[in-house]
Amino acid sequence: MPAHAHGTQPPEPSLLREYKPKFFNADDFAALQSFTEILIPTDGTPGAREAHCAHFIDFVLDASSEVAPEAGRQWREAMRALKAIGFHAAASADREAIVAAMARPERERGAAHPAYFAYRLIKQQNTFAFYTSRAGLIEALEYKGNTYNATFPACDHPEHRVID
Numbered sequence: 001m002p003a004h005a006h007g008t009q010p011p012e013p014s015l016l017r018e019y020k021p022k023f024f025n026a027d028d029f030a031a032l033q034s035f036t037e038i039l040i041p042t043d044g045t046p047g048a049r050e051a052h053c054a055h056f057i058d059f060v061l062d063a064s065s066e067v068a069p070e071a072g073r074q075w076r077e078a079m080r081a082l083k084a085i086g087f088h089a090a091a092s093a094d095r096e097a098i099v100a101a102m103a104r105p106e107r108e109r110g111a112a113h114p115a116y117f118a119y120r121l122i123k124q125q126n127t128f129a130f131y132t133s134r135a136g137l138i139e140a141l142e143y144k145g146n147t148y149n150a151t152f153p154a155c156d157h158p159e160h161r162v163i164d
Contacts, residue, residue: 016055019055021058022058022059023058023059023061023062023065023072024061024075024079027088028079028082028083028088029054029058030088031079031082031083031087031088032054032057032058032079032122033048033049034092034095035082035087035099035122036048036049036053036054036057036122036126036129037049038095038096038099039122039123039126039127040053040127040130045140046135046136046139046140047130047135048126048129048130050135050139051129051130051133051134051135051136052129052133052135053125053126053129053130053133056129056133057125057126057129060125061075074121075121077117077118078115078117078118078121078122079118081114081115081117082115082118084114084115085098085102085114085115086098087115099119101113102115102116102118102119103119106119106120
């Protein structure tokens, strides 16, 4: 019987290696993929790339285009907004700065950004895609399934203990 190596990922299916977006055009899909990977980078755990978040978003939008045309319009508008602020044409490091600028209204009262709505839309769907994927749920969160917690430890992040 051949040895089984634990902790290794199975090879990526050819469907994903040769993926052709159905809802987005190639430029918008590449921009979306980059944006999702900035929001959930690969570090000590899988990120949006490993979870194929952009692929999931593309699939859902394509599959729901007839029953939820408004969602498609929102995403097309979001992609136009990204293009208008230069995200599509920007270099990798510049894209990170663009995302940080887009996120400012989330952190700073009174801050505004013309593409904030696009940031919120992508962040929301990216988060859903990631935490419903194997990479997010099982590998990143280490969800075991059909188990219970004997205790519920409190959050130990010091910044979360501050009450305004």
